[in-house]
Every structure is written in C-alpha cells, then in structure tokens.
C-alpha cells in the first residue's frame with residue numbers, strides 16, 4: 677500500500693495503469709498483476725489535560741507549520757496506537773506516560789487535499805499521570821497549555837481537525853472533575 681497514489685509498482689518498477697477493481701479505479705501493475713492499494717496513513721495522538729488546559733504543540737514542520745496541534749504522529753508498522761501516541765508525546769514535548777493510562781477519546785479522518793489521507797486515533801490522559809516537564813522538542817516550535825477560552829484569546833491557529841480533539845480532551849477533563 678501507499679499513502680499517495682502510486683505511479684510505479686513498488687515491487688518491479690513498472691509504470692502503473694488505472695483498472696476498475698472492487699468498485700473503483702485502482703492503480704494496477706500489469707507485470708505483477710497486482711493492485712497497488714492506496715490507503716490512509718494511521719496516526720495517533722494524545723491530549724494531556726490539567727487545570728491549566730490541554731497541552732498543545734506549535735508545529736515546526738509542514739503541513740501547517742506554525743499552527744497548534746495535539747501532540748501525535750504516524751504509527752510505526754509494529755506499534756499499537758496507544759504506544760505510538762505515548763512515543764510521539766515524548767518525542768515532541770518530553771512528557772512521558774504509560775500507554776496503559778491513555779483513554780480513547782476520538783478518531784478523525786482527514787486530508788490536506790494533496791492525495792494523502794490520515795486516520796488519527798486520539799487519546800486523553802491527565803497531566804498528573806505524566807512524568808517530566810513539557811518543553812518544545814522534535815518538530816515543535818513551542819508548547820503551551822490552553823483551554824478553549826484562553827486559546828481563543830491567543831493569536832494562534834489550530835491545525836486541521838485538531839479543534840475537535842482539543843475540545844474533546846477539555847470536555848473529558850471537565851467531566852472527570
């Protein structure tokens with residue numbers, strides 16, 4: 677499978693053609709007689725929530741460099757979603773959390789319109805269950821704790837579909853207070 681529509685066969689290098697398979701046009705290798713599937717990329721993220729709000733990271737990579745998002749990223753092939761979310765949190769913010777402490781909160785499907793689609797699994801965890809101090813690390817310009825109200829007063833932009841996850845994480849925290 678590929679996350680962008682493929683032009684060439686990943687196995688033999690033959691230029692792919694369009695063929696109608698399973699109800700829609702697919703990229704097809706005539707030499708290997710195989711479909712090169714185009715699938716969404718699985719991602720995972722975690723909203724860390726405390727009295728000061730939800731931890732957001734300001735992206736230092738495209739797409740949406742400079743925008744704020746819930747920490748997260750691509751899953752490794754052999755990585756369960758909560759493990760991926762905990763790893764991305766540590767890489768981006770330095771906060772460490774036991775994947776077993778993460779609670780599922782949402783799942784969204786999105787695209788930047790460039791042919792790549794993402795399915796992102798969202799978790800939440802209390803800040804009190806994390807170790808370390810949040811700082812800007814890999815691919816992050818800055819980190820900050822925001823409630824929906826303080827973020828609205830801040831001059832920032834939330835990245836893509838992270839508005840819903842941000843709100844869901846804050847509401848989850850409020851429902852447990």
Ligand SMILES: [Zn+2]
Pocket residue numbers: 685686687688689690705706707708709
């Ligand atoms: Zn081939």
